[in-house]
Amino acid sequence: MAGALTGAAAATPLVPTPGEAALGWTVSVVAGALWVAGFVSLGRSPLDARARLPWVGLMLLLPVLGALIWFWWRHRYYPARRREQPAWDPNDRSAVVVPPRRRYGAPEE
Numbered sequence: 001m002a003g004a005l006t007g008a009a010a011a012t013p014l015v016p017t018p019g020e021a022a023l024g025w026t027v028s029v030v031a032g033a034l035w036v037a038g039f040v041s042l043g044r045s046p047l048d049a050r051a052r053l054p055w056v057g058l059m060l061l062l063p064v065l066g067a068l069i070w071f072w073w074r075h076r077y078y079p080a081r082r083r084e085q086p087a088w089d090p091n092d093r094s095a096v097v098v099p100p101r102r103r104y105g106a107p108e109e
Contacts, residue, residue: 031064038067041074 016024042055059066 034067035059035063038070042070045074 038059039056042052042059045052047055055066055070059070062069
């Protein structure tokens, strides 16, 4: 069985094959692009600096997962805020408006 291995493969078992190298580079580039896209999206968000700081920490601590969590939160939070404030525009950078506090429980009448 040992004779079935070629001399090059037996001599350098830690060298990746060209397919493994291409897969590694592809995964690395996609992860890096996702990380950069998360920071760009966060930078363009209407959050103030104090609200961005935990997100930056999360993205630095967990690069790919932090960016994915940011995108998930943004796509969940923005439509909910638009329902509460129909005139709210997330791309408007003129003023940071603090959303109204949400009341949990039965609505008051």
